[in-house]
Amino acid sequence: VSLREAESAVRSWRLTDPSVSLERSPQAASVSVPGHGTLQGVAMETAVGSDRRTVIRFLGVPFARPPIGALRFEAAQPADWTGTWDATKPRYCVQPGDDEDSASSEDCLYLNIFTLAAQVSPERLTGSDQNQATIEKHG
Helix, strand or coil, X not given: CCHHHHHHHHHHHHXXXXXXXXXXXXXXXXXXXXXXXXEEEEEEEEEECCEEEEEEEEEEEECECCCCHHHCCCXXXXXXXXXXXXXXXXXXXXXCCCCCCCCCECCCCEEEEXXXXXHCCXXXXXXXXXXXXXXXXXX
């Protein structure tokens, strides 16, 4: 099964499962990350059963420098991005069967972060408060 086929299957499951639904009109959302810049993500209303909440997702957020060139097989180095990071789409790691035209890369040190919209604020990023988030780490 290729990555594209798997993504399609997951997307189909999300759209057909009656207990989980996502609105089709996402809104832009951003948060300032001290020492780096701004993460640009997407806010979406999500329903689980009869409960509806706004969830912000930040996809493909780097947590370390890419392990390429001189960094290959070395200890991870802190991420060094600044400015505005487009976290509206995931990054894809190389998968078995990928061809040269694939959008995947050996640079796989990214996080997918999902949090309730009410919890995203600069005060909460300082570590002074408990935050709830789901984080997917690949790599």
